[in-house]
Amino acid sequence: MPVGSIKKGEDLEMTGGLSVADGRIVPGKTVAGAVCHGPDLMGLMDAPGIAGRSPSYLVRQLYDIQRRTRKGKSSPLMQPVVANLTIEDMAAIAAYVISRVPPATSTQR
DSSP states (O other), rough: OTTHHHHHHHHHHHHOOEEETTTEEEEESSSOOOHHTTTSSBTTTBOOOOTTOOHHHHHHHHHHHTTTOOOTTHHHHEEEETTTTTTHHHHHEEEEEEOOOOOOTTOOO
């Protein structure tokens, strides 16, 4: 991953890439993943947990949703989220998401 990928991915996941310029909020290029996947990225309601997932899995899912080749029930909800992402953005998101380690469960040994 390029230097700065985790930070860029964190920005996209937590804020959608929005910024403030001249006292005005400038919308980002996506919707913060934390909105649906939770602030810890462990999932909310029907949105799955993504913390600690395989980076190749994450990028493939984002890419396939963007290209409309993934047909899951949540794919239509995700299409506007991924519409403006570049492959570099997807890789940065994956870098951040894999850095978030899900808590151990009682079933793990």
